Amino acid sequence: MSFFAKLKSIFKNLTSSKTNEELEEILIEADFGVKLATEIAKEVGTKGDITEALKNKIDTIISPLICDIKVNYDKHPFVIVLEGVNGSGKTTTVAKLAYHFQQMRLSVDIVACDTFRVAATEQLAVWAEKLNCRIFCGNSNSEKPREPASLAYEALSNSKSEVLIIDTAGRLQNNRNLMNELAKIHRVLKKIDASAPHETILVLDATTGQNMVEQVKEFQKIHPITGLILNKLDGNAKGGALVHVANEFGLPIYGVGIGETEKDFEAFSVEKFLKDLMEK
Ligand SMILES: Nc1nc2c(ncn2[C@@H]2O[C@H](COP(=O)(O)OP(=O)(O)OP(=O)(O)O)[C@@H](O)[C@H]2O)c(=O)[nH]1
Ligand SMILES: [Mg+2]
Structure with a gap:
């Protein structure tokens, strides 16, 4: 299954009734890696709306890293x-x-x-x-x-x-x-x-x-x-x-x-x- 398909199914299946352990398992399956999956499950599991919390978590990880290549004009080339x-x-x-x-x-x-x-x-x-x-x-x-x-x-x-x-x-x-x-x-x-x-x-x-x-x-x-x-x-x-x-x-x-x-x-x-x- 593609990552998107997997995540889509995660979002579909996410309900507050999922246990942290279940969420962790799904995330590992979706290529998040064990360390991150555990971390997210721990954090997200305590926050009610799991979908929103998961989106926020992804945003928190990726957003600060997005930037342009800054050309230093002192370098030739x-x-x-x-x-x-x-x-x-x-x-x-x-x-x-x-x-x-x-x-x-x-x-x-x-x-x-x-x-x-x-x-x-x-x-x-x-x-x-x-x-x-x-x-x-x-x-x-x-x-x-x-x-x-x-x-x-x-x-x-x-x-x-x-x-x-x-x-x-x-x-x-x-x-x-x-x-x-x-x-x-x-x-x-x-x-x-x-x-x-x-x-x-x-x-x-x-x-x-x-x-x-x-x-x-x-x-x-x-x-x-x-x-x-x-x-x-x-x-x-x-x-x-x-x-x-x-x-x-x-x-x-x-x-x-x-x-x-x-x-x-x-x-x-x-x-x-x-x-x-x-x-x-
Ligand atoms: N759809 C799509 N195709 C891409 C993209 N970037 C590259 N390709 C295609 O992927 C193929 C490989 O791209 P290359 O730029 O030759 O990759 P490379 O890393 O230089 O490949 P090697 O020199 O053989 O290692 C080509 O057919 C590209 O047209 C992209 O963002 N989207
Ligand atoms: Mg090449």
Whole structure:
């Protein structure tokens, strides 16, 4: 059952007659995680209207974390690295963020550090052309793929833009080599600017369940994550584990992806999230 379906059934079945234990069980089943489920059941159970109390609790956890990416104009350029597992929407998010900053009249360069797959570079090159961004990429004609860290170094050394967005390879968080490669990208950036990257954003797929928590943990080991973007909230995405992630890590939530074009990026709305919960 999807997260929304589960939660919908929770709301339907919620009556004041449910015991705290029953509520706790339902919440665990709905991907809230044991710790949070216990906490909520304890708090909510004593407050009469369980539905309202549960909504308030979700609001209390998520609302303080919603914010924009604040570009520090003292940085030349302001460097953003996008990370995440296979297919979470990193490359599309590069385009969405590039467009977002262009709307703010900032100049943007992008870097195709997913050099292992030629198609990945081509995908980003298409976006670069559409958005009229400068792109740094490896030479697709050469037989050996360019080392991602060396490309990142070249990009940061040469970019004249206000914002530099770095795309990385979709990697399983348990793939040591690829994670080492990511660590290396961070190391070389710091050789040029000790404060870089200025944002390390983990891109999550809303259709992921509890594995989301694991993903945050594993990527945090490489370099501190400074914020999250949750993609694919359009359609029937679960997204529920976000409540768990938000409660566990308290990381800023920079926005959500709601489609495949550069314009399909918006701020996370708790109101919409809860409304979808009740009506989807
Ligand atoms: N519906 C929907 N589709 C999305 C969204 N974001 C990305 N996609 C689609 O999801 C697929 C994967 O997106 P990519 O941006 O290539 O993901 P990635 O993380 O770069 O993938 P890898 O480089 O293979 O790891 C593409 O078909 C995108 O068009 C979103 O917010 N909503
Ligand atoms: Mg990609």
